[in-house]
Amino acid sequence: xQGDHVLNGPEAIIDMDSFDWSTGHRKYLTDxxxxxxLKRDMNAVLENLMVxxxxxxKFCFDTRFGTNTKEWTELDVYETMQIxxxxxxxxxxxxxxxxxxxxxxxxx
Amino acid sequence: MGNLYMxxxxxxxxxxxxxxxxxxxxxxxxxxxxQHKINEALKPLFTERMEYLKTPPKENPDEPEDHFQMxxxxxxxxxxxxxxxxxxxxxxxxxxxxxxxxxAIAATNVLLNILHSNKQYNTIAVLRGEISDVLxxxxxxxxxxxxxxxxxxxxxxxxxxxxxxxxxxxxVRKVMVDGLKTEDGKFSPWxxxxxTV
Numbered sequence: 001x002q003g004d005h006v007l008n009g010p011e012a013i014i015d016m017d018s019f020d021w022s023t024g025h026r027k028y029l030t031d032x033x034x035x036x037x038l039k040r041d042m043n044a045v046l047e048n049l050m051v052x053x054x055x056x057x058k059f060c061f062d063t064r065f066g067t068n069t070k071e072w073t074e075l076d077v078y079e080t081m082q083i084x085x086x087x088x089x090x091x092x093x094x095x096x097x098x099x100x101x102x103x104x105x106x107x108x
Numbered sequence: 109m110g111n112l113y114m115x116x117x118x119x120x121x122x123x124x125x126x127x128x129x130x131x132x133x134x135x136x137x138x139x140x141x142x143q144h145k146i147n148e149a150l151k152p153l154f155t156e157r158m159e160y161l162k163t164p165p166k167e168n169p170d171e172p173e174d175h176f177q178m179x180x181x182x183x184x185x186x187x188x189x190x191x192x193x194x195x196x197x198x199x200x201x202x203x204x205x206x207x208x209x210x211x212a213i214a215a216t217n218v219l220l221n222i223l224h225s226n227k228q229y230n231t232i233a234v235l236r237g238e239i240s241d242v243l244x245x246x247x248x249x250x251x252x253x254x255x256x257x258x259x260x261x262x263x264x265x266x267x268x269x270x271x272x273x274x275x276x277x278x279x280v281r282k283v284m285v286d287g288l289k290t291e292d293g294k295f296s297p298w299x300x301x302x303x304t305v
Contacts, residue, residue: 018116024140
């Protein structure tokens with residue numbers, strides 16, 4: 001077991017993914033409180049979110065994968081899934097109506 | 109945006125650190141533009157939510173309980189200097205990057221694995237049966253307890269994460285001191301990376 005000053009996890013991630021430049025500042029990863037907030041506060045309200053999340057996911061799956069059970073259509077699963085996840089997850093990050101934006105995948 | 113992060117990270121990863129310092133800002137320019145667009149889209153929500161911050165937490169019953177509001181509340185209390193649209197926007201994108209990117213890959217693999225499973229196991233029918241049985245028990249409400257009971261679905265998810273794990277390396281660490289030696293005498297030079305496979 002070594003301290004952060006000897007073996008540092010965030011520093012390695014920053015270097016590997018070049019987050020210095022893609023995010024603009026390393027403070028977003030050396031001090032990643034956005035994730036801690038999620039971990040700390042989200043569990044308490046998780047149960048209330050489930051119903052909304054289910055509605056949103058049903059809506060996304062129906063619109064993106066289609067409800068036509070007679071005819072076959074071709075779609076890129078990963079592309080579609082990205083949109084579905086982005087929209088579903090945004091329901092509890094930014095809520096309605098922002099999560100329904102057609103370009104909500106951009107926040108991905 | 110997550111894809112863009114990965115792309116920029118991949119491109120810059122081709123170059124040694126000294127060169128990255130020069131070309132970094134240039135290669136990451138699309139990230140800046142994208143982030144700006146996202147911030148613009150978030151701005152109305154941001155100004156609206158800032159109104160709620162004027163009252164103490166949990167006093168206003170109308171206050172939404174979502175991640176964005178949690179981020180704002182935390183920033184207000186602990187990091188007041190970051191309570192601006194640029195920092196909050198970037199933090200939201202990063203939080204989403206963690207949750208979307210991995211989930212989208214995993215969910216795609218789950219779907220493909222279900223469709224790809226051998227015919228004699230009848231995976232789709234088994235999963236559908238389990239879900240409708242459990243939901244009947246819980247009056248059709250998806251709750252934590254209901255999901256915890258769906259052991260076959262859980263098994264599909266776990267197996268997928270096991271077989272189609274992404275990122276073969278774990279516990280990546282950067283060596284921050286000169287001349288680090290492990291207990292069994294392995295030498296790790298300064299500024300190199302260590303990880304387990």
